[in-house]
Amino acid sequence: MMILSPYILTLMQLLMTTSMQLQLEDAPKKVGPLPKLTSDSKREEAIKLYGSGLLYEKENRLLDALRSFEKAMELDPGALSPRKALIPIYMSLDRIEEALVQCRYVLERDDSSLETFALYAKQLAALGKIEEVTEILEKLMKNPASKDKPELRLQVLRELSLRYEQASNWEKSEEKSKGVADILEMPSAEEVLELTEDSFRKLKAENYEMLGRLALKRKDTKTAIEYYLKAQKLDIVRSGRLGLNLAQVYASEGKNEEALLRVDEFLQTQPLGTEAYELKISLQKKMGKNKDVVPEIELASSRDNHNNSLKLILARELRINGQIPRAEAIYEEIANQAPSTEVYHALFDLYRENKESGASRALARLESSIQAVSRKGGIPPDPSQAMQVKAMLLALKKDPEMLRKILDQAYNQLVKGGKIGLETKVALGTLASRASELKAGEKLLLVSLSESTPNSATESEVYSGLLRIYRMAHKYQEIISICKEGLDKAKNTSRVLFHVEMAGAYTHLEKDIEALAAIDLAINESQDREKLFSKRYRASLLAQMGRFQDAEKEALTLLRDYDQPNEVRDIRYTLSSIYSGMKNHEKSEALLKQILEADPADATANNDLGYQWADRSHNLAEAEKLILKALDLDQKLRDTSNRLTFEAENAAYIDSLGWVMFRQGKLKEARQELEKASNLPEGSDDPVVWDHLGDVYFSLKEKQKSLESYLKAINLYQVVRTRRDAERVKDIKQKIELLELEPSKK
Incomplete structure (x- = not known):
């Protein structure tokens, strides 16, 4: 999940509290073609419904408010107020795509709506659409309605500076930070911005620190030091952190002694991060003080015993110095107390150094945790081991080489008659199917299927993994066989999955009658979202069979029958693929452009x-x-x-x-x-x-x-x-x- 920065959260609060007058009669200000004007009677009814919606919303009757606003929008499509009112309701109901559609519609016609800008930026940021957030905030800065709101402009500029810095656009970031400085230097800025003296000084210090950091990026160390010293004078609490900034400046100039002195001052504060420790280690090695690294990190770790990041650095340096058992003991301690992707990535990397037993040890550790979570026979399971399993699997996700070694170990173990728990086989088989390790994955999942009981919790995972493996191996007859078996025996797996997979396999084997019969069964047995997918897949299969006109007809029918934004997007995509197969590039590309207009x-x-x-x-x-x-x-x-x-x-x-x-x-x-x-x-x-x-x-x-x-x-x-x-x-x-x-x- 994307975590919003403090800047943008503050910006949202400012925008959301901006007093906006919503007029139902507001005419669209730009972009065409606009909807036809509704009749007076429809407009009057829309106004009444809008008023009812506001009352329902005040009473927290959101579904009633939703229906009223949607009906008002239907009666008077050109009115913006019902659309504005729908946006926060859609957001609260997690109907994000519909909220975004209404945001875009409103902003295209009323770019003075700061409230809509706020909602739009908030949702884009939450979805991780950083480029679009930046674009929206830039538009907001150019909006005439924001010119008389220095507090708003201040927050927008701070957010933009941060985003440009994250994108490594130092020039743009510095430009925005200088804009922040201009606002903070204007007459009576403290009173205009309604800040306390302490908050105002901290804000200026923070901006100077940003400017110093950006000056350092463009290798202007003199200016960077000037900014950092200004920040130190304004905020004593921040002085420790600024000591690190100055250490980085001195290090960049090759002044290692001065840099080491500054970084040691900062480390007295026992920071949570590792940046300063890494800088110190780098300086020590440059100065030939390699022997000091492990003892000093060990001392720092003993003083800050709960800092696991520091312990990981210590273990790494112990490994570099050949003290493998001590390093492994630290990894084991952290893994047992606070399992994380980072510690297991390091531990598996250490295992890898022992080519003979490394994969075996990693498999044994994974097996132990998985079986502890799923104990049977009256032995209580250990829920805490679930975090261990998750951390290990996420580490393996980032280490495909180690994953392959573990899968090979598991495969060879099974071939030789060795035992691996059912849940472990399923987990490894699923991993193998996703990593295209087909031989090991097929063996693990086939053995799992033979050991699984009907209606078991792992049944669906086993079938899905096997079907994926057979699909990647182009084993179409095996897909049909496993689907028939699943339809006959499976109790805890969607029958639609089997019908859809069979339809695809039959199509590849050019058995069109059987393929269409299978997909029709999928449509008949599916519900809601599954049904639309099955219908779209039928149209795609028709196109693969060369029946393009039939495929086009079915997709166009779906486009008429479904109207939710996410449904329309999926149907347009299917239809675009059909037109691409027909070599009708104009229509195919037009549909893709429509998808991108709704969601760039x-x-x-x-x-x-x-x-x-x-x-x-x-x-x-x-x-x-x-x-x-x-x-x-x-x-x-x-x-x-x-x-x-x-x-x-x-x-x-x-x-x-x-x-x-x-x-x-x-x-x-x-x-x-x-x-x-x-x-x-x-x-x-x-x-x-x-x-x-x-x-x-x-x-x-x-x-x-x-x-x-x-x-x-x-x-x-x-x-x-x-x-x-x-x-x-x-x-x-x-x-x-x-x-x-x-x-x-x-």
Whole structure:
């Protein structure tokens, strides 16, 4: 979950308390085309409903208020007040997408609505859409309504400075911080901003510290020191922290003795972070005082016994000095008392150093904790071990090499007749399916399935993991078999899952009648969100079968039948894919643009629009921006994800980036990205990636590599088996014929 900074929280409070007069009759101020004017009777009824909604809201009858505001909006689409009133209600009901839609609608027509700006920025920040938050705050600074509100401008500038600093845009960040300084230096600023003398001095000191930090980023150490000294004079409490800032400045100038003196002053405060300790260790090693590192960190740790981050540094330095048993003892102590991803990452790294027993020890530790959580036979389970399991799995998610070693160990253990608990096998099998470790995953999950009882808590995980493995291995007959078994025996797994998976497998095997029968069963047995997914999947299957007109007709029907923003987004995406298959690029791209208008941070739509443009050598510069944005959004999503399974980079997005680079003639960059995509789990068996890589090698005149890539693509097309394979294979064979006429690169 994204944590909002103190700046933006304060900004929200300021904006939310700004007195705004909401007029139902406000005419839209810009953007067209606007809705047709409603009749007087409808407008009067809308006003009454709006008034009723306000009363319901005052009485905390939110659902009644919601219905009244929505009906008023329906009767008078051009009125903004019902839409403004709906936004906080949608937010309180967690209908975020609908809240965002109304925010955009209102701001396009009334950019003076500071309250709506606040709500919009708050939701974007909570969703991690940092670029959009920055854009909104910049618009707010240019808004005439904010010019007479120095307290508002102060908070916006502080927030913008922080965001630009996080984005490494030092120039912009410094510009905003200087804007903060200008406000703080204006006459009677303390009274205008309604701050106490102490708060005002701290605010100025904080801004000077920011300016000093930014000056240091551009290597202006003289100015940085001036700012830091100003901050020290204003805020004595902050002086310790500023001692660290000055130490960093002196260190950057090579004044190690002065820097060490300053950092030692700061460490007297026993800070929670590790930045100062790391700086001190770095300085000691530069000055040849390596022998002092472990004793001094050990002393600091004994004085600050609850600082686990400091203990991790101590253990690391002990390992560097060859004191492995002592380091392991510290890791074990921390793991037992306060399990975390960091400590298990370090412990597994230590295990890795022992090539013979490292994976075995890691597996044993994981097995012990999992079995402690799920004890049976009258022995009480140990709930505290759940935190241990979670920390270990998250550590393995970030360490695919160690995960592979543990999976190999588990596989070999089972092959040799060794025992592993059912819950451990399921957990490892699920991890294996996500990390594309197919052989180990299949063995673990098949054994788990044979040991599972109907209606067991692990049943759904086992079936889902097996189906994923068979799908990645293109074992379509095995998918059908396991789905039939699941439909007959499973008690705790969605039947819709089995029908959908069977439909996909039958389609790959070109058994269209069976595929449509399976997806129709999925539709009949599904409810709500599952039903829409099944219907969209049916339209997609029809397109794969080459029945594009039928697919288009069904998708258009869905677009008429569903009206919720998230539903409309999904249907538009399905229809866009159908039009792409029909080579109707205009309609396909128009739908992707509509998705991005509603949500500019939709990673899939950004990638697909960028890829389509690249594939047609159209709008290449803009296509590259869209694909880079998709990759950035995907990275942020993975960075903030709490999923316990391994999540590799998105091979399709990286392939798109490589392809747009190729289209722009950037062959070196294209090669780098496409080789990266070909080494990822989802890219290694994607024929499109290998076809693209073959084209890059062809252009680089690397004949042998180009031929190998083309042959790999042909082989994968034959394994994957989709309807357009013959056409694609024919194209590749023609390229191979041309390749044979080309001279090899000398």
